[in-house]
Amino acid sequence: MSTVVNSEREDRQQPPGFSMPGVWHLGQRDPSRPAIVIEGKTTTFGELVSKVNQLSNKFADLGLTRGDVVAGLLLNGTEYYELSLACTQSGLYFVPINTHLAGPEVEYIVRDCKASVLVVHAELADKIVGRVEDAVQHRVVIGNAPADWSSYESFTLFSDDTPAARSLGSLMMYTSGTTGRPKGVHRPLTDATPESALEPNRLFFEAVGIPAGPGRHLVCSPVYHAAPGSVSLSLLHAGHTLYVLPGFDAEKVLRMISDSAITTSHMVPTHFQRLLDLPADVRNSCDISSVDVLFHAGAPCPPATKRATIDWFGPVLIEYLGSTEGLVCVCSTAEWLEHPGTVGRPRPDxxxxxxxxxxxxxxxxxxxxxxxxxxxxxxxxxxxxxxxxxxxxxxxxxxxxxxxxxxxxxxxRRVDLILSGGVNVYPAEVEGALLEHPGVADVGVIGVSDPEWGQRVVAVVELASGFNDNEDLRTKLDQHVREQIAGFKRPREYIFVVDFPRSAAGKVSRQKLRELANGQ
Structure with missing residues (x-):
């Protein structure tokens, strides 16, 4: 089967030219084409552009002008794409917020970016309702809206005419530093047209072998992350249909690939491993021959995992190194097989x-x-x-x-950064949360190699006087951290020490922390 699949795929990966018409053009030229499919419900390009125009005209009616900010605390859904596209054609910044952040973390980003409009899913509203009413004038909930908040349904009841004035907006993603406080990556805006941003994406997709014509892209990662959101949005502009899942479930992902003839997706190495861990009968029952490209990034991919995925799916893996700040380089399957471990060969300039x-x-x-x-x-x-x-x-x-x-x-992957399941965890932020507990006198957080997650978060703790190492304390520490920061950042393991390893200058010796974690 592998030989046949690869041969068929090579035929498909010779496009005569990759078209990047843009969502707005498709909404007029081909309005009935499926744009987004979620849980069996299809939104066409015509319907999508209609909603995008409604939002754009609403923003203008509210008095928003170039450079103003719309923030979204959003689950995977059509609303992410509606808001992003509306900001893109309205000269506005769109700030997607990580849905796993704790309430204080969400509040910080909303206030820091000075959002004029905040849109949240009802399931997430308890994180932010009651925190930012004094800071955000226009507050919208998708679903049942509390007092002093608007419902998304009523907010978007506006004219769907093409806006009279259109100019290019931008995503403003938040990324942390080792100090733990995230900062928005803020790019200058111009009076360029929204369509002007499409050409670089066209060249990129053509270069990595995405075939011309309609495709089917599977979204199985949170779209608030820069890569899954941006890649899927770019392919939407290319006329591909997005099949959106709420999250990653290995068997559901594999069956979606098979049942819907998915052509592209974006994953992290943890996803590959979970697919490989599925029972043989499940894997063998699914047809993956439609897949042209699997993008992956977010964490180093264990060589054995990558080779096994290539053996299964064929030479379709496209790895890239990048960050919220920009793209560094791209690596094809062939290049990786010839130079195992590389992330690509960028131009020297x-x-x-x-x-x-x-x-x-x-x-x-x-x-x-x-x-x-x-x-x-x-x-x-x-x-x-x-x-x-x-x-x-x-x-x-x-x-x-x-x-x-x-x-x-x-x-x-940065000096102290931990990459767990493709998600950035900054030790300083976790350490700060733990130090607020009265039982913690000193603490250092590191990442330890993990076969599933890439790295798992480990905390080395010196206890304060009067506290003893026991399961009850570990449970209380875990609960305390969950109340301060997102659950995915919490330590999966605690190591208690009497003398905490700091240098004469007062710096944490992370090398000694790693030795402790490895039992040396």
């Missing part, structure tokens, strides 16, 4: 390594990865912005090396 001496690192030497990206600033943090820049290049802190052929290899 777009990616450089900076060594510890501050100079450009030579081939084979380690260095911080700097790359060229469209201009941006970290909202309200000029020092962080300046620290990320080196001439025309910027960095998100990853460390790597080039081999003699120009292929890039990642050595570390």
């Amino acid at each position: 777009t990616v450089v390594l900076r060594g510890l001496d501050g100079e450009q690192a030579a081939s084979g030497e380690e260095g911080t990865i700097y790359f060229k990206a469209s201009p941006f600033e970290y909202l309200g943090d000029p020092e962080k912005t300046a620290a990320a820049q080196w001439g025309d290049f910027i960095t998100s802190g990853d460390v790597g090396r080039f081999d003699e052929d120009g292929y890039l290899y990642i050595l570390d």
